[in-house]
Amino acid sequence: MSEFDVLCIGNAIVDIIARAEDDFLHQNSIIKGAMNLIDEGFAVFNAAGPGIQAPNWLGIRAETCLASGQYDAGIESVSAALRKAEHYGDRWFVPRLHAIAAALCASAGRHGEAAGHADRARCLARQTGLNPMAVSPDGSVPLN
Numbered sequence: 001m002s003e004f005d006v007l008c009i010g011n012a013i014v015d016i017i018a019r020a021e022d023d024f025l026h027q028n029s030i031i032k033g034a035m036n037l038i039d040e041g042f043a044v045f046n047a048a049g050p051g052i053q054a055p056n057w058l059g060i061r062a063e064t065c066l067a068s069g070q071y072d073a074g075i076e077s078v079s080a081a082l083r084k085a086e087h088y089g090d091r092w093f094v095p096r097l098h099a100i101a102a103a104l105c106a107s108a109g110r111h112g113e114a115a116g117h118a119d120r121a122r123c124l125a126r127q128t129g130l131n132p133m134a135v136s137p138d139g140s141v142p143l144n
Contacts, residue, residue: 055085055093062100071108078104095124 065074
């Protein structure tokens with residue numbers, strides 16, 4: 001068996017969703033409901049070329065859409081994330097993406113699609129041996 005020493009250096013991505021008054025948004029030239037920092041970060045990643053991170057960024061955007069009630073935009077983002085994940089051969093983040101898609105579809109009243117994504121999340125989580133909390137931290141998609 002081979003041994004490797006691995007050192008990773010980078011910036012942590014910290015998701016914070018907070019409420020803000022309309023006056024604060026206006027004073028700071030922030031468009032309400034926009035995902036300025038997420039979209040800006042995604043644009044930087046796209047320009048730099050590490051496309052393997054695209055599913056992660058799009059997934060973060062989809063979760064933000066879910067939290068802010070922008071279900072259609074979230075479904076669009078998570079669909080793009082799933083396409084990117086397939087393109088790059090990402091198999092570890094895909095169960096989480098399906099769990100996000102399930103929550104978005106359920107919130108949008110698309111229950112058939114939600115059930116399909118939830119089933120896919122469960123199946124892939126079992127296949128990859130992922131901890132259920134990594135796939136659905138809030139328990140919205142039961143993986144048992």
